[in-house]
Amino acid sequence: MILSPKIAAALDGPEAGALPCDVTIEEGAHRLVLHLTASGPVGLAFASLDFQTRARPEWTPESLKTWSDRVAARVTYLMEPLVVLEQDAQAGEVEIRSQAPTARGDHRAYYEIRIGRTGTLRLTRVGFDESTRRRRPIDCMMTREVLERMVDDFTACIP
16 A cells, blocks of 8 residues: 555645644555644655554564664665664664764754554654754655655555
């Protein structure tokens, strides 16, 4: 099942009218919630993307690792390449991050994806200020086309 046609329709629909807002898209066993902060005809910004699938009744540590490895290998078109950083088999979570953050002056930014044992995937972007040594959430910004492709890739990577 692909979500991209529904994403395009939802971003142009009334649900995405008053920003910031949450846009929810469902297709079969998959559900996407986009915490939208800005949207235009070409691009958008969002605080986080929450994807959930009920494609599997149970997610073992091995199946989580497989999904994570596939996502990191397939989603190669973001600003930074992704790598599986760590797996906590006991907590049932895998963390994927940008291999190297993007630097702009004293600020660095990277993507962070957490995949959980209930079939959840959460994408956020984190900013790090070298002068204060603090992390803070920042908006993810991308074109609509990249968003649609990425969500379809998350789905295609499910083991």
